[in-house]
Amino acid sequence: MKKKLLVLVLSAVMAVGMMSGCGAKDEASDSKAEATKDVSVVEDQEQETVECELEDGTYTAEFNTDSGMFHVNEANDGKGTLTVKDGKMTIHVSLVSKNIVNLFEGTSEDAQKDGAELLEPTTDTVTYSDGATEEVYGFDIPVPELDKEFDVALIGKKGVWYDHKVSVTNPVKVEE
Incomplete structure (x- = not known):
């Protein structure tokens, strides 16, 4: 024992x-x-920003949030596509709808300042387990560190900013 x-x-x-x-x-x-x-x-x-030790490439990774309203689409099992290039990480996540119109890496207060660079959505098509498809918004979110929470602010169709904590964990290399 x-x-x-x-x-x-x-x-x-x-x-x-x-x-x-x-x-x-x-x-x-x-x-x-x-x-x-x-x-x-x-x-x-x-x-100084420390670069990630993951080698350049594509990974699947879990995208964790503090919200039931802001999360990865169920068709993707809570995961996004993590891309590492020159030591910098970005995760692409497909959300559940087109209700979130912009994201910002940081707090809602900083997102509303002049010169703030908002993350623009992409239109993603997700396929559910029953074969149904739907168009939703996706975002490419810079990841400062794995396994550590960071701030992301979002604004929806109603024009209100919300603060959230997110993290990216468990990267698994995608075989090409």
């Missing part, structure tokens, strides 16, 4: 260790910053 528990714990620790690579800070660069004791270097590194 103790051996099984030990194996289970070690497996969980290894799995977490492997999945924590995307978006994690580079420990070597942190050590260098501390060694130089240069405040400006430390500040620059904290603001």
Whole structure:
């Protein structure tokens, strides 16, 4: 019994260790910053965006939201298409309708500022398990990190902005 528990714990620790690579800070660069004791270097590194360790390519990934109204279409089993190119990640998700007209990577407050770049919808056709099809809106959403919540604001047909927390998890490489 103790051996099984030990194996289970070690497996969980290894799995977490492997999945924590995307978006994690580079420990070597942190050590260098501390060694130089240069405040400006430390500040620059904290603001630096860390690229993902996933190799360039296409993946399926789970798109999780904090809302029953804003989620991936049931035809796609809660998943979107994650694209990694030059270390930058974007997930394409097909929603349940055409009621959400724009998204913004950030908060609703920032989305309403001058110069805010809104994410425009695409028109996607989804096919349900019974064979029926429907046109819905889809969005290409930049993903700053895997397995970590980030802010997304949306505006619907009524013109009201809403804040949501989303995350992208469990990427699986699509074989080409």
